[in-house]
Amino acid sequence: MEEKLPEEQWYIVTTYSGNENKAKENIERRIVSYNLEDYVKDIVVAEEEVAVIDKETGLQKTKKNKKTGEMEPQFKIKNLFPGYVFVKMIMTDEAWYMVRNTPLVTGIAGSSGGGQKPSPVSYKEMERVLKRIGIVEDSMYSKYHVGDQVKIIHGAFVGMSCTIRSIDKENNTVQVEALFFGRKTLLDIDFKEIIKE
Numbered sequence: 554m555e556e557k558l559p560e561e562q563w564y565i566v567t568t569y570s571g572n573e574n575k576a577k578e579n580i581e582r583r584i585v586s587y588n589l590e591d592y593v594k595d596i597v598v599a600e601e602e603v604a605v606i607d608k609e610t611g612l613q614k615t616k617k618n619k620k621t622g623e624m625e626p627q628f629k630i631k632n633l634f635p636g637y638v639f640v641k642m643i644m645t646d647e648a649w650y651m652v653r654n655t656p657l658v659t660g661i662a663g664s665s666g667g668g669q670k671p672s673p674v675s676y677k678e679m680e681r682v683l684k685r686i687g688i689v690e691d692s693m694y695s696k697y698h699v700g701d702q703v704k705i706i707h708g709a710f711v712g713m714s715c716t717i718r719s720i721d722k723e724n725n726t727v728q729v730e731a732l733f734f735g736r737k738t739l740l741d742i743d744f745k746e747i748i749k750e
Contacts, residue, residue: 561594561643562673565662566652570635573598576657577638583655592648595641599633599686644670684745694722707746
């Protein structure tokens with residue numbers, strides 16, 4: 554009978570600020586060389602695209618597109634958690650050793666020392682991080698049901714509390730009922746824009 558692997562969980566790997574993507578690449582290379590593909594499932598640097606704002610005018614900067622000649626808005630990549638890389642893994646002795654001894658990795662958050670393995674990030678905290686950068690895992694859907702109270706975390710209705718009326722996993726959308734100007738209103742929004750209250 555095949556041995557069942559323990560459940561994978563998310564951990565916070567620390568690195569030098571500005572080296573998050575290099576640390577991620579180093580971990581990816583070592584996963585292969587240590588033959589740990591079954592134990593380290595995903596590596597995420599939490600980045601999002603943000604508008605480049607002119608300090609004098611307060612408006613978004615633009616630049617000329619070299620191909621079309623048209624002016625386009627400027628964006629830059631912002632690291633939401635400088636010095637941190639999120640790793641989804643099964644915390645075995647081998648995986649723990651490989652990650653913490655990777656070049657540019659300074660440690661794994663939540664380790665109390667003395668050979669104690671680190672604590673994983675709570676599911677709720679990790680879900681917020683992933684949804685903020687646009688990542689939705691299939692396992693997230695199992696935690697949401699019709700009738701659940703949720704809060705909108707992105708878009709025009711940010712901060713609004715709602716009740717789930719339907720979930721469309723195929724299209725990554727949910728229909729929620731919200732109180733809008735004193736009336737119950739149905740909204741169709743992206744699944745990544747809600748979080749359980």
